[in-house]
Amino acid sequence: MSKIGVFVCHCGENISATVDCAKVAETAGTYDGVAFSVDYKYMCSDPGQNIIKNAIKEKGLTGVVVASCSPRMHEPTFRKACAEAGLNPFMCEMANLREHCSWVHEKNEATTEKAIDLVRILVEKVKYNHSLNEIKVPVTKTALVIGGGIAGIQASLDIANTGHKVILIERDPSIGGHMSQLSETFPTLDCSQCILTPRMVEVAQHPNITLYTYAELESLEGFIGNFKAKIRRKSKSIDEKLCTGCGQCTTKCPVKKIPSEFNEGLGKRTAIYVPFPQAVPNKPVIDRGNCTYYIKGKCKVCEIVCPTGAIRFDQEDQIMEVEVGAIVVATGFTVKQPDFFPEYGYGKYADVITGLQFERLASASGPTLGEIRRPSDGKIPEKIVFLACAGSRDPAKGIPYCSKICCMYIAKHAMLYQHKVHGGKSYVFYMDIRAGGKQYEEFVRRAIEDDGVNYIRGRVSKIYEKNGKLIVSGADTLLNAMPVEIEADMVVLATAGVANEGAEELAQKMHISYDPYKFFAEAHPKLKPVETNTAGIFLAGACQAPRDIPESVAMASGAAVKVAGLFSQDELTREPIIAVVNRQAPPVYSSCVGCFLCVSACPYQAIEKEEIKNRNGEVIKLVAKVNPGLCQGCGTCVAFCRTKSIDIQGYTHEQMYTEVMALLNEY
Amino acid sequence: MVDLIKRAKELLESSAVKVVIGYEQGTGNKTRALFVEKTEDADKLIFDSRCIQNLAAYVTKKEVKEKGKMAIAATLPVMRSIIQLASEFQVNDNNLLVLGITPESNLIEFANLVEVETFVHQYQIEIDARNKEMLDKLAKMTSAERWKFWVDELAPCFKCYACRAACPMCYCSRCTVDFNQPQWIPVPSTELGNLEWHIMRAMHLTGRCIDCDACYNACPLSIPINLLTKRMLVDAKEHFGNYQPSLKGDNLMSTYKPDDKENFIQ
Numbered sequence: 025m026s027k028i029g030v031f032v033c034h035c036g037e038n039i040s041a042t043v044d045c046a047k048v049a050e051t052a053g054t055y056d057g058v059a060f061s062v063d064y065k066y067m068c069s070d071p072g073q074n075i076i077k078n079a080i081k082e083k084g085l086t087g088v089v090v091a092s093c094s095p096r097m098h099e100p101t102f103r104k105a106c107a108e109a110g111l112n113p114f115m116c117e118m119a120n121l122r123e124h125c126s127w128v129h130e131k132n133e134a135t136t137e138k139a140i141d142l143v144r145i146l147v148e149k150v151k152y153n154h155s156l157n158e159i160k161v162p163v164t165k166t167a168l169v170i171g172g173g174i175a176g177i178q179a180s181l182d183i184a185n186t187g188h189k190v191i192l193i194e195r196d197p198s199i200g201g202h203m204s205q206l207s208e209t210f211p212t213l214d215c216s217q218c219i220l221t222p223r224m225v226e227v228a229q230h231p232n233i234t235l236y237t238y239a240e241l242e243s244l245e246g247f248i249g250n251f252k253a254k255i256r257r258k259s260k261s262i263d264e265k266l267c268t269g270c271g272q273c274t275t276k277c278p279v280k281k282i283p284s285e286f287n288e289g290l291g292k293r294t295a296i297y298v299p300f301p302q303a304v305p306n307k308p309v310i311d312r313g314n315c316t317y318y319i320k321g322k323c324k325v326c327e328i329v330c331p332t333g334a335i336r337f338d339q340e341d342q343i344m345e346v347e348v349g350a351i352v353v354a355t356g357f358t359v360k361q362p363d364f365f366p367e368y369g370y371g372k373y374a375d376v377i378t379g380l381q382f383e384r385l386a387s388a389s390g391p392t393l394g395e396i397r398r399p400s401d402g403k404i405p406e407k408i409v410f411l412a413c414a415g416s417r418d419p420a421k422g423i424p425y426c427s428k429i430c431c432m433y434i435a436k437h438a439m440l441y442q443h444k445v446h447g448g449k450s451y452v453f454y455m456d457i458r459a460g461g462k463q464y465e466e467f468v469r470r471a472i473e474d475d476g477v478n479y480i481r482g483r484v485s486k487i488y489e490k491n492g493k494l495i496v497s498g499a500d501t502l503l504n505a506m507p508v509e510i511e512a513d514m515v516v517l518a519t520a521g522v523a524n525e526g527a528e529e530l531a532q533k534m535h536i537s538y539d540p541y542k543f544f545a546e547a548h549p550k551l552k553p554v555e556t557n558t559a560g561i562f563l564a565g566a567c568q569a570p571r572d573i574p575e576s577v578a579m580a581s582g583a584a585v586k587v588a589g590l591f592s593q594d595e596l597t598r599e600p601i602i603a604v605v606n607r608q609a610p611p612v613y614s615s616c617v618g619c620f621l622c623v624s625a626c627p628y629q630a631i632e633k634e635e636i637k638n639r640n641g642e643v644i645k646l647v648a649k650v651n652p653g654l655c656q657g658c659g660t661c662v663a664f665c666r667t668k669s670i671d672i673q674g675y676t677h678e679q680m681y682t683e684v685m686a687l688l689n690e691y
Numbered sequence: 692m693v694d695l696i697k698r699a700k701e702l703l704e705s706s707a708v709k710v711v712i713g714y715e716q717g718t719g720n721k722t723r724a725l726f727v728e729k730t731e732d733a734d735k736l737i738f739d740s741r742c743i744q745n746l747a748a749y750v751t752k753k754e755v756k757e758k759g760k761m762a763i764a765a766t767l768p769v770m771r772s773i774i775q776l777a778s779e780f781q782v783n784d785n786n787l788l789v790l791g792i793t794p795e796s797n798l799i800e801f802a803n804l805v806e807v808e809t810f811v812h813q814y815q816i817e818i819d820a821r822n823k824e825m826l827d828k829l830a831k832m833t834s835a836e837r838w839k840f841w842v843d844e845l846a847p848c849f850k851c852y853a854c855r856a857a858c859p860m861c862y863c864s865r866c867t868v869d870f871n872q873p874q875w876i877p878v879p880s881t882e883l884g885n886l887e888w889h890i891m892r893a894m895h896l897t898g899r900c901i902d903c904d905a906c907y908n909a910c911p912l913s914i915p916i917n918l919l920t921k922r923m924l925v926d927a928k929e930h931f932g933n934y935q936p937s938l939k940g941d942n943l944m945s946t947y948k949p950d951d952k953e954n955f956i957q
């Protein structure tokens with residue numbers, strides 16, 4: 025015979041303002057099997073919990089129903105209280121009187137009636153509860169970091185330095201990300217490559233880091249502590265073990281006119297190429313889409329000149345399976361291209377460029393060796409215009425947010441221009457100057473006051489070409505929208521920072537959520553900025569929103585600590601709320617008929633086939649079996665199974681049926 | 692079907708199979724299933740337009756399976772059922788040989804189920820004009836009218852489960868209606884209980900029913916329960932793509948595909 029305790033909480037006035045808590049407790053006390061019933065102001069408080077504990081001990085309760093707030097809030101609290109009093113924590117159920125009743129209804133009789141119903145359902149359910157034990161699962165202490173920009177690099181190094189293994193995969197032939205393309209960096213104007221390259225080399229040489237470049241995530245299965253990732257290592261068409269990185273092939277390759285991605289199209293590269301001189305690893309890949317051999321079937325010049333015979337034309341993509349316990353996603357961002365802007369000529373004016381292109385022009389390793397020369401004719405521009413918010417903060421363009429980094433890098437660009445082109449004139453069109461950050465405001469002031477950059481508050485409505493000049497026409501909103509026209513030699517657009525192409529697909533592969541702009545979503549905007557909603561998957565850098573380098577690095581270190589924290593445990597404890605396929609006495613063994621539709625229905629690949637064998641070891645039946653480590657207790661399989669062979673522990677058919685019947689007043 | 696008789700004899704004589712499942716003359720003008728285990732009984736095999744019972748319902752039966760390898764005289768719907776059953780791991784090349792009967796009534800023997808699948812895939816599952824008309828009529832009703840239609844149609848059902856026994860997909864050793872802890876679906880025949888039973892049945896057959904009408908043909912009261920499965924066939928196609936039984940195991944309802952239309956939740 026059950027002895028159930030019902031504990032009705034007022035939640036201050038949150039519940040008692042609309043629900044007659046004393047009546048709920050009194051009514052519950054009359055139910056069959058209820059041995060104790062009480063209401064109290066704050067059940068979650070220490071005295072409240074003590075009421076529960078004492079009742080369990082004194083009345084010998086076999087089940088507990090706490091009628092209070094959402095189980096999301098306090099289920100752990102009350103389960104723990106029960107456990108401390110010697111009752112199995114899974115004999116404790118919560119009726120959500122707050123979110124499901126008092127908060128959403130007026131004070132009246134019916135509201136109290138509903139509260140009573142909610143309690144009755146669970147009183148009946150708890151009669152069918154069974155003691156359950158928590159599940160322990162081991163933790164694979166290897167992390168997967170996806171994306172080798174500064175965020176991925178920092179996260180990898182930080183995790184590796186705690187003594188754990190890291191697998192870093194990077195889509196491009198080299199790690200480095202956008203930071204490797206930058207000239208100098210705000211707010212200190214130190215050379216980007218100079219501070220980045222040592223980190224890149226450290227990654228390559230770290231004994232705990234395995235680096236796979238030209239590699240992408242193919243699929244992901246599993247759960248926190250126990251992920252199985254398939255990685256596609258795209259064919260580089262070279263044998264990396266043999267290649268010494270001598271560069272013979274890249275000098276001799278006859279296809280030399282491919283726009284270089286690294287130089288944002290301002291320079292050219294060959295079909296077999298290393299993206300930039302400081303690349304890590306410093307070994308080439310063949311771009312099959314542009315290689316004469318793959319297009320026409322002959323050439324093989326690289327193979328002829330390679331002194332170590334490292335070229336492999338027939339190399340295929342490799343799919344590799346790795347087991348990891350945690351994942352840091354650091355796939356960064358990208359910027360809108362000028363073709364997004366009809367008002368600025370759809371990218372048809374060669375001298376209207378993006379901020380990233382300007383970085384390449386200003387970079388000592390760039391196509392102009394650091395001289396600011398315009399792409400059309402190589403002349404040094406005497407007048408240059410920078411446009412902030414190109415696309416950003418423009419709901420009409422679908423990008424209502426602020427790209428955050430542009431104000432700062434525009435000030436940097438204008439400054440670099442003034443330093444490099446003496447006597448040159450620079451103008452910045454801006455909406456607001458957003459320079460929040462340590463030394464940021466000072467940096468912008470320096471551009472304006474020391475370097476004489478002309479800041480004009482206003483938007484540019486149009487850019488067109490006239491007599492070899494780019495006419496930038498806008499309005500100065502500080503001068504009553506007075507029209508301004510500048511005859512410029514070059515225009516730099518601070519185009520909006522947007523999510524990577526393929527970000528949505530990647531998020532779906534990993535089952536993590538993303539925002540309307542396809543940036544990956546953090547679990548909580550303030551309190552869980554590096555976590556995702558999927559346990560064990562963390563975010564770092566600009567894949568979550570446009571971020572500058574200091575922020576990306578801070579996030580990466582934050583994510584690394586989360587990973588290290590996870591790896592500090594040998595086992596994770598999981599709730600036993602999982603599916604189980606029944607087993608019965610021979611000759612039936614299980615009511616499962618082995619149709620295995622549940623296998624494909626399970627979103628977590630948690631169901632396996634089990635062979636039931638007789639004494640002679642012959643297989644007599646093939647039935648489904650749930651892997652308790654993988655099952656998330658979603659219940660999809662239960663709904664799918666026609667033979668009703670699967671139950672979720674804690675939410676069995678019996679329990680659900682009882683709840684429904686209790687609601688229908690059949691008890 | 693001289694060819695069929697000849698082939699059945701050969702297969703039994705050579706012990707390639709232990710039993711051949713086909714049709715024989717029954718009482719009156721009816722045909723019934725025949726299980727040939729002895730060569731001389733093969734002469735009883737017949738095939739004509741009256742042979743519409745779905746013989747695939749027998750290949751999952753313990754009593755038949757136990758005899759050893761089976762051969763089955765299979766019309767197009769039977770072959771479809773067999774492919775669906777194979778995708779659900781109920782039959783395989785080791786325990787079943789298919790003696791196909793084409794829509795033109797020619798005999799073709801398949802080396803394996805992959806060949807059967809290829810053959811089956813040449814034909815789309817088409818709902819006939821008369822039933823289509825009924826479906827349209829039902830779709831045009833208001834939900835209250837439709838509810839009344841089904842309450843009335845299903846009211847006489849006395850749960851003999853002949854429809855279930857006739858259906859090759861209803862091979863579960865424990866049907867949901869037989870599940871009694873708890874008894875989700877009431878045992879006695881009641882207005883609501885009958886609806887529950889038939890809605891459940893239609894749900895369980897969605898993405899699996901190959902539209903053979905065996906259930907309807909078996910029903911002693913000729914209740915048009917096949918309209919429910921047909922409706923599900925149409926709906927499933929609209930939301931999840933065309934249904935063709937397939938050995939790939941990509942069951943229409945249980946398999947998530949990125950190109951599922953799922954327009955009902957958008």
Ligand SMILES: Cc1cc2nc3c(=O)[nH]c(=O)nc-3n(C[C@H](O)[C@H](O)[C@H](O)COP(=O)(O)OP(=O)(O)OC[C@H]3O[C@@H](n4cnc5c(N)ncnc54)[C@H](O)[C@@H]3O)c2cc1C
Pocket residue numbers: 170171172173174175176193194195196198199200201202203206208209210211239240241354355356357358359379380383429433436524530564565566567571572573574576
């Ligand atoms: C014009 C411009 C100037 C800037 N100047 C400054 C500055 O002066 N100071 C400053 O602090 N910040 C600056 N920034 C911002 C800076 O670039 C970013 O903060 C930084 O690059 C973010 O690093 P990240 O690692 O998050 O992303 P990224 O640098 O974008 O790196 C992401 C990496 O992940 C890889 N990747 C992407 N998808 C996948 C995938 N599916 N699988 C595997 N790998 C993948 C990419 O190839 C890339 O290597 C500037 C940005 C721009 C556009």
Ligand code: SF4
Pocket residue numbers: 605615616617618619620621622623647648664665666667668669670
């Ligand atoms: S769906 Fe049910 S009957 Fe089919 S394999 Fe899974 S547990 Fe067994």
Ligand code: SF4
Pocket residue numbers: 602603625626627628629630631650654655656657658659660661662672
């Ligand atoms: S409840 Fe069933 S479907 Fe859901 S994760 Fe567990 S085994 Fe898979």
Ligand code: SF4
Pocket residue numbers: 745857858859860861896899900901902903904905906907917920
């Ligand atoms: S038509 Fe009826 S008997 Fe045939 S497969 Fe569908 S439900 Fe089963």
Ligand code: SF4
Pocket residue numbers: 847848849850851852853854855909910911912913914916
């Ligand atoms: S065969 Fe007809 S009467 Fe019998 S259970 Fe099926 S629908 Fe009901």
